[in-house]
Amino acid sequence: MRHGGKKKDSESTQIERERGNVCENCKAKLTVVYDGFNFVVQTFIEEHTHPLATPSRVHLLRSHRGVSDTKIKLVKKFSNVNIPLYQQFELLETQAGGHESVGFIERDLRNFERDEREKIKGRDAEMLYEYFKSEEDKDSDFFFKFETDNNNRMTRCFWVDSVARKAYTHFGDVVVFDTTYNTNRYAMIFSPLVGVNHHGQTTIFGCGFLSNETFDSFVWLLETWLEAMKIAPTVIITDQDQAMTKAIAQVLPNTFHRYCVWYILNKFQEKMGYFAHHNYYALFKTAIWESETVEEFEKSWYEALEISQPSSKEWFEEMYKLRGTWIPTYVKQYFSAGMSSSQRAESMHAFFKRYCSKSNSLMDFVTRFNRALAHLRHEELVADHGD
Structure with missing residues (x-):
């Protein structure tokens, strides 16, 4: 307990958080x-004006607490x-032999x-830029743009990276491009470009952060990516985002754009509609996957x-017009590395979210991303070794 008493401001209208009284005007010292x-005891007053903390509560006193x-x-x-914070504390409790220790x-x-978090507030992007610059110094083929x-x-x-x-x-030859949310606290959109290696494993061809999913943002990202890679892919697979579709048509005019x-x-x-889907969806699946x-x-x-007789005939008419971009029998002349959808990117997002969360700073995200990337590349090394 602190020496002295708690002052009250009768004129203050500010609502304060309820908290225990830590000022008891105790004279013990x-x-x-x-x-x-030598060190000499000058004053010793033993008597307290309040009950002392019991042994079971000593570890709760502020004077006895500190993160070493x-x-x-x-x-x-x-x-x-x-690891979530509550699990971190549980691990520390187990290691120490109890919460009191x-x-x-x-x-x-x-x-x-x-x-x-407060320490890096307002400096996160600057720290990320400095990190990328240091990577560029270590790896001459590392490429980045802000x-x-x-x-x-x-x-x-x-x-x-190189x-x-x-x-x-x-x-x-084949690239899957998709975006995802909830990977950082600023709601920046994570935009990886991925493919498959000789083991059928996912491999990364570059990553971006975008503040929005507009035509201009996608053009910037694809042009920057092409600047780094020099050669356009033969096939790119995406969802039906219209801004992305227009950007690909402008930046990659000779690349076949396949819809997922x-x-x-x-x-x-x-x-x-529910009834038609339940009874007749299998007919469409047969038409799509089994037509030679x-x-x-x-x-x-x-x-x-x-x-x-689907409820939205206009949508089916639109999908039929686009059949040359997604129906297997129309696109089979293009090598697609066994990929027919952006599920490769979806599974990649799920994989990265095991390492990242929406509370991450940008620098936190890249640190965790690098560890996830190292895991992917080690899996490729293991597969190579098995060969």
Whole structure:
């Protein structure tokens, strides 16, 4: 308890958080002075004006709590592997032999992480830029580009290392491009470009952060990526985002743009209606996946339409007009590395979200991304070794 009493401002209208009284005007104290030769007790008043903390509560006193440097290092390692804070504290409790032996409480840990976030507040993009510059110094083939607005806030960035650029020269015929949310606290849109290697494993061809999904943003990202890679892919697979479609047509005019089959099929129930989907969806699946010729597909497609009478005929007419971009029998002349949809990118997003969360700073995200990327590349090494 503190010496002195708590002052009250009767004129204040500010609502304060309820908290325990830590000022008891207690006179108990111990004063020690150094007389030039020894430390000497100058004052000792033993009597307290309040009950003392019981042994079971001593570890809760602020004077007895503190996150040590050793614990800080351990907590940072836990955070690097995306262990939630409450589980971090449970691990520390287990290691210490009980919560009373940890040295602090869970709130102290939350306050520490809050203070760490405050340290980089307003400097996150600057730190990321400095990190990319240091990577560029270490790796002459590391490539990155930043773009900022009038307030010097990052709006777009792209990066790719030498390993990914080399992989692209071998496996870059087919690229899957998709975006995802909830990977960082600024709601920047994570935009990886991925493909498959000689083991059928996912490989990364570069990544970007975008502040929005507009035509201009996609043009910037694709042009920057092409600047790094030099050669355009033969095929690119995406969903049906219109801004992305227009950007690809402008930046990659000689690349065949294939739409994701999985993305389109997922809309069938909505566009058919529940009853029609339940009873006749199998007819469309047969037409899409089992037709070996264009004529066979068209015959099966029209029969399925005639029988099912879907609720949104306009959408099915639009999908039929676009059949040359997503129906297997129309696109089979293009090498697609066994990929017919952007599910490769979707599974990649799910993989990265095991390492990242929407509370990450940009620098946190890239640190965790690099660890996930190292895992992917080690899996390729293991497969190579098995060969």
